[in-house]
Amino acid sequence: MALTKQKIGADYDEALRVIAPMFGLREMASPIPRFELADSDMPADAAYQLIHDELQLDGTPVLNLASFVTTWMEPQADKLCIEVAGKNFIDQEEYPATNKIEQRCISIIADLFHATAEGERAIGTSTIGSSEAIHLCGLAMKRNWINRQAAKGADTSRPNLVMSAAVHVTWEKFCRYFDVECRERPLAEGRYVIDPEDAMAACDENTIGVVGILGTTYTGHFEPIKDLNDALVALNDRTGWQIALHVDAASGGFVAPFAYPDLEWDFRLPSVRSINVSGHKYGLVYPGVGWAIWREAGDLPQELIFHDSYLGNDQSTFDLNFSKPSASIIGQYYNFVRLGRAGYTAVMSNLLETYGFLDETVHSRGRCEVLSESGNLPVLCVRLTPDLQASAHDVAHHLRQRGWIVPAYSMPPAVEDMTVLRCVVREGFSRDLGDQLLEALNDVIRELEKNPPARPKPRRRSKQRVC
Numbered sequence: 100m101a102l103t104k105q106k107i108g109a110d111y112d113e114a115l116r117v118i119a120p121m122f123g124l125r126e127m128a129s130p131i132p133r134f135e136l137a138d139s140d141m142p143a144d145a146a147y148q149l150i151h152d153e154l155q156l157d158g159t160p161v162l163n164l165a166s167f168v169t170t171w172m173e174p175q176a177d178k179l180c181i182e183v184a185g186k187n188f189i190d191q192e193e194y195p196a197t198n199k200i201e202q203r204c205i206s207i208i209a210d211l212f213h214a215t216a217e218g219e220r221a222i223g224t225s226t227i228g229s230s231e232a233i234h235l236c237g238l239a240m241k242r243n244w245i246n247r248q249a250a251k252g253a254d255t256s257r258p259n260l261v262m263s264a265a266v267h268v269t270w271e272k273f274c275r276y277f278d279v280e281c282r283e284r285p286l287a288e289g290r291y292v293i294d295p296e297d298a299m300a301a302c303d304e305n306t307i308g309v310v311g312i313l314g315t316t317y318t319g320h321f322e323p324i325k326d327l328n329d330a331l332v333a334l335n336d337r338t339g340w341q342i343a344l345h346v347d348a349a350s351g352g353f354v355a356p357f358a359y360p361d362l363e364w365d366f367r368l369p370s371v372r373s374i375n376v377s378g379h380k381y382g383l384v385y386p387g388v389g390w391a392i393w394r395e396a397g398d399l400p401q402e403l404i405f406h407d408s409y410l411g412n413d414q415s416t417f418d419l420n421f422s423k424p425s426a427s428i429i430g431q432y433y434n435f436v437r438l439g440r441a442g443y444t445a446v447m448s449n450l451l452e453t454y455g456f457l458d459e460t461v462h463s464r465g466r467c468e469v470l471s472e473s474g475n476l477p478v479l480c481v482r483l484t485p486d487l488q489a490s491a492h493d494v495a496h497h498l499r500q501r502g503w504i505v506p507a508y509s510m511p512p513a514v515e516d517m518t519v520l521r522c523v524v525r526e527g528f529s530r531d532l533g534d535q536l537l538e539a540l541n542d543v544i545r546e547l548e549k550n551p552p553a554r555p556k557p558r559r560r561s562k563q564r565v566c
C-alpha cells in the first residue's frame with residue numbers, strides 16, 4: 100500500500116521520518132541553511148549522511164602527497180583516540196593518567212634527542228603542532244636574551260633571529276607577532292639550505308638565536324646543524340654573546356633518530372638549546388600534536404611558566420592556548436609503546452626505500468631534475484626540464500584530475516624563479532602507490548608534450564605559503 104498524504108493526513112511528515120529510506124527524507128530534497136542556524140532539528144542519521152557526503156568533495160588523504168601530516172593509524176590507535184575524545188587535556192587534576200602519559204612522551208622524546216635529564220623530568224611540553232612549539236621556543240630564546248642584556252644594562256629593544264629563507268612561514272609569524280627582526284639568509288642555485296658562514300655574518304649582540312632546519316619544507320634537505328653548531332661555538336667564544344641554536348625538527352625529528360642515528364643534530368651539540376618536532380608528521384600521529392623540548396631547565400625562563408589552580412591543584416603550563424584535545428597525545432604514546440625503536444626504524448627505512456625508488460625512476464626518465472637528495476627526509480622534490488612546454492603547475496593540475504595531490508610552488512627568495520613539485524613519502528604511501536604515481540606522472544607529461552598548454556599561466560612570484 101503506497102504511503103500518501105491523503106491516507107495519513109497530518110502525521111504524514113512524522114511517519115515519513117520513521118519509515119522512509121534515507122534519501123526519501125525531506126532533508127535530502129530541500130536546501131539546508133549554510134550560514135545561519137536552521138530553525139528545526141533533523142534526524143541524526145540524516146545529519147551524518149549530509150555531512151559525510153559533502154566531505155567526499157575533499158581530496159583523498161592517502162593521495163595527498165602535499166602534506167607531511169599523518170593520514171593513517173592502526174585501528175587500535177583509532178579506538179584509543181575515540182575513547183579519550185571527551186577529555187580536555189588541560190584538566191590535569193581530573194585526568195592525571197593522561198597527564199602522566201604526556202610526561203612520559205616528553206621523556207621519551209628528550210631521550211631520543213639526547214637531552215640531559217633533569218632528575219626524572221625532562222624539560223618540554225606537548226603542543227598543537229610544531230607551530231605552537233616554535234612560538235614557545237622562540238619566546239624562550241627572546242626572554243633569555245632580554246635577561247642577559249638587562250643584566251649587562253644593554254639595550255633590549257631590537258632582538259633579531261637568524262635563519263635561512265627556506266624556513267616555514269611559522270618563523271616569519273613568530274617574528275612578526277613577537278617583535279623580533281627576521282634575518283632570513285638567501286639560498287642559492289644548487290644550495291637549498293643555510294650557509295653557516297653567511298649565517299654567522301648575520302649575527303650580532305642582538306641575535307636571540309639561529310635556527311637550523313632538520314628537513315626543510317621546500318626540498319626536505321637537512322640543514323648543516325653540526326656546522327652551524329661549530330660556527331656558533333667559535334662565535335660565542337670570541338664575542339661572549341651566548342647565541343642559542345634552535346633546531347626546527349618538525350619533520351626530521353622522528354626520521355633522523357631512527358634512519359640516521361649517527362647524525363649529530365640534537366642535544367649532543369652544545370649550542371642546541373631547544374628543538375621542536377611534530378608528532379603528527381613522522382611521529383606517525385593524526386593532527387594535532389607537536390613537542391617543544393629544551394636542553395635543560397635554565398633554557399626555559401621561569402617567568403614564562405604560568406601557575407594556576409582553576410581546575411583544582413596548582414598546575415604549571417607554558418602554552419599559547421588553554422584547552423586542547425588529549426587524543427593525539429594518547430596516539431603518540433600508543434605509537435611509542437607499540438613501535439618502539441624497532442618499529443619506527445622499520446617504518447622509516449621503508450619510506451626511505453620508497454623515496455629511493457621514486458628518485459631513481461624519475462631521474463632515469465629524464466623529464467624532471469631531482470632537487471631532493473637521499474640522506475635527508477623521504478621527500479621527492481623535482482623541477483621540470485626546460486624543454487617541456489608546460490609548467491609544474493600544469494603538471495600538478497593534471498595530476499589532481501587523476502586524484503593525486505602534488506603541490507607545485509616557487510622556491511624561496513634568491514631562487515624564486517624555480518618552480519618545483521613535491522611528493523612527501525609518509526606512512527600509508529606504499530611502493531605500489533609509488534608505482535602508480537609515476538605512471539600517472541608519465542601519462543601527464545606525455546599528454547602535455549602532445550598538447551602543450553596554449554600559454555603557461557602566469558604565477559605569483561612572491562614567497563608562497565608552503566606547508
Ligand SMILES: Cc1ncc(COP(=O)(O)O)c(C=O)c1O
Nearest residue numbers: 228229230267316347349377566
Ligand atoms: C620545517 C617546518 N617547520 C614547521 C612546520 C609547522 O609544523 P606544524 O604543521 O606541525 O605546525 C612545518 C610544517 O610543515 C615544517 O615543515
